[in-house]
Amino acid sequence: xxxxxxxxxxxxxxxxxxxxxxxxxxxxxxxxxxxxxxxxxxxxxxxxxxxxxxxxxxxxxxxxxxxxxxxxxxxxxxxxxxxxxxxxxxxxxxxxxxxxxxxxxxxxxxxxxxxxxxxxxxxxxxxxxxxxxxxxxxxxxxxxxxxxxxxxxxxxxxxxxxxxxxxxxxxxxxxxxxxxxxxxxxxxxxxxxxxxxxxxxxxxxxxxxxxxxxxxxxxxxxxxxxxxxxxxxxxxxxxxxxxxxxxxxxxxxxxxxxxxxxxxxxxxxxxxxxxxxxxxxxxxxxxxxxxxxxxxxxxxxxxxxxxxxxxxxxxxxxxxxxxxxxxxxxxxxxxxxxxxxxxxxxxxxxxxxxxxxxxxxxxxxxxxxxxxxxxxxxxxxxxxxxxxxxxxxxxxxxxxxxxxxxxxxxxxxxxxxxxxxxxxxxxxxxxxxxxxxxxxxxxxxxxxxxxxxxxxxxxxxxxxxxxxxxxxxxxxxxxxxxxxxxxxxxxxxxxxxxxxxxxxxxxxxxx
Amino acid sequence: xxxxxxxxxxxxxxxxxxxxxxxxxxxxxxxxxxxxxxxxxxxxxxxxxxxxxxxxxxxxxxxxxxxxxxxxxxxxxxxxxxxxxxxxx
Numbered sequence: 001x002x003x004x005x006x007x008x009x010x011x012x013x014x015x016x017x018x019x020x021x022x023x024x025x026x027x028x029x030x031x032x033x034x035x036x037x038x039x040x041x042x043x044x045x046x047x048x049x050x051x052x053x054x055x056x057x058x059x060x061x062x063x064x065x066x067x068x069x070x071x072x073x074x075x076x077x078x079x080x081x082x083x084x085x086x087x088x089x090x091x092x093x094x095x096x097x098x099x100x101x102x103x104x105x106x107x108x109x110x111x112x113x114x115x116x117x118x119x120x121x122x123x124x125x126x127x128x129x130x131x132x133x134x135x136x137x138x139x140x141x142x143x144x145x146x147x148x149x150x151x152x153x154x155x156x157x158x159x160x161x162x163x164x165x166x167x168x169x170x171x172x173x174x175x176x177x178x179x180x181x182x183x184x185x186x187x188x189x190x191x192x193x194x195x196x197x198x199x200x201x202x203x204x205x206x207x208x209x210x211x212x213x214x215x216x217x218x219x220x221x222x223x224x225x226x227x228x229x230x231x232x233x234x235x236x237x238x239x240x241x242x243x244x245x246x247x248x249x250x251x252x253x254x255x256x257x258x259x260x261x262x263x264x265x266x267x268x269x270x271x272x273x274x275x276x277x278x279x280x281x282x283x284x285x286x287x288x289x290x291x292x293x294x295x296x297x298x299x300x301x302x303x304x305x306x307x308x309x310x311x312x313x314x315x316x317x318x319x320x321x322x323x324x325x326x327x328x329x330x331x332x333x334x335x336x337x338x339x340x341x342x343x344x345x346x347x348x349x350x351x352x353x354x355x356x357x358x359x360x361x362x363x364x365x366x367x368x369x370x371x372x373x374x375x376x377x378x379x380x381x382x383x384x385x386x387x388x389x390x391x392x393x394x395x396x397x398x399x400x401x402x403x404x405x406x407x408x409x410x411x412x413x414x415x416x417x418x419x420x421x422x423x424x425x426x427x428x429x430x431x432x433x434x435x436x437x438x439x440x441x442x443x444x445x446x447x448x449x450x451x452x453x454x455x456x457x458x459x460x461x462x463x464x465x466x467x468x469x470x471x472x473x474x475x476x477x478x479x480x481x482x483x484x485x486x487x488x489x490x491x492x493x494x495x496x497x498x499x500x501x502x503x504x505x506x507x508x509x510x511x
Numbered sequence: 512x513x514x515x516x517x518x519x520x521x522x523x524x525x526x527x528x529x530x531x532x533x534x535x536x537x538x539x540x541x542x543x544x545x546x547x548x549x550x551x552x553x554x555x556x557x558x559x560x561x562x563x564x565x566x567x568x569x570x571x572x573x574x575x576x577x578x579x580x581x582x583x584x585x586x587x588x589x590x591x592x593x594x595x596x597x598x599x600x
Contacts, residue, residue: 389550389553390552390553417584418582419527419528419549419550419581419582420528420550420553420554420582420583420584421550421553421582480584481554481584482554482557482585484550484553484554485552485553485554485556487552487553
């Protein structure tokens, strides 16, 4: 069958189930139900601390076919996923599904577990490195399921993903399972993506390298959700957990895009008292933030909040008083970790609070402006951040689709051509985020506004900005690069791309 | 009578959007092109065409050329090939 975007999708996928076709960004908003959670209640004298991951696995009564979950706040420094899978592999268990909020190059050992048949399913919101490449080559038994950050929270709450055991990397944990992320040698800041796992998994194991006496205040994930606590030597490599300060781009093309983007924001009329803003941590996105900062200073505008994975740069704007508060689901650098620890108005948010479409209102709904990237964007404004133009998985939505759907003004910023590849195309290789939720595309050669935003077109036409149709941008790009040859994908399906509401927006084929 | 490469020479860099070209004499005769590219699937044929056309315009008949492409546009490819060839003559 075809979904509303014309993407061919099967009605049933082995290892996934019956497919619900994407019907539009807001078509699924209705009465929903959360799943009931089965749990083992604690005796008053019971102890939770176990001596090893092996013990925890035994106590959790593992079985073939179960789902184990992980969160990615330790990013490319994470040791926990590899340690747990290593222990699981010694038990002879098979056919398990790994539900990780994101997968990074550090998780390369997972490829061997895929080949051995221990891991036959993977869900993630983002994946890069050897695991993503192995999945693209068809080395995972069942297609991977790619969620959005908010969509994963929704899937866990609804029971679409039923987690048997959640493993939570805990930078600090007390002997009764209270967790905080702001203390200890592996401090990573907020733990927003782990919250649904803790609340909805049948068993929850905290793995920590900083076991402290009860209670571990300020507590972020609380004791009533935690079955067991295990102390290990190290949960991660601090160098991979938090990056150094990300620098604003010095590339003149990136700076030009950023400046034009700030002018679009200014012309939109949204840049006024109470302004709210989110941007990624890339160099061009930070440059947009820098231009927005200057505009806010000049015009003496005080914003309400900045959100997202928070970077040191957003912390600086916040400390300067340009925003009243920060909403943070994941700290990107040490400065953000420190700010979150020290400042009460640097507020944590769970993955559900951040972007789940099926709750009573996520933070993305309160966003004025969102700055997004894209690997490709097509003439219907559909954006791809999941695969490269060669069809290889190299990313995923993360919060892309969630923020695009929620924000009043969702802007994709990108160079028109990257490494000879035209970024504006007739059809994106993979649809991650539907075009109906993207308002503007800013490139160094021109700006295209989604035709459904006539209000915005009228405002921008009054400026000197180079406004043109997205088809014109596509022609400019192809004139520079030539027309790329089509890449033939094989028939085997290797990943299912779920929109945030759990419908299937696209699939990825083996390459 | 075509010109020949007399000595190994190179031009370009491994930076993104550039192409690194190494030329060597080919004693066996003929044109040998070895190409690696980050956009091989999408533009491999086109890049080889541009290299061949450039060599033809320079009247080169015998050459061993290896190129590592990092997404260069056609005018960059032409310029790097021409420079490497002239350095090797």
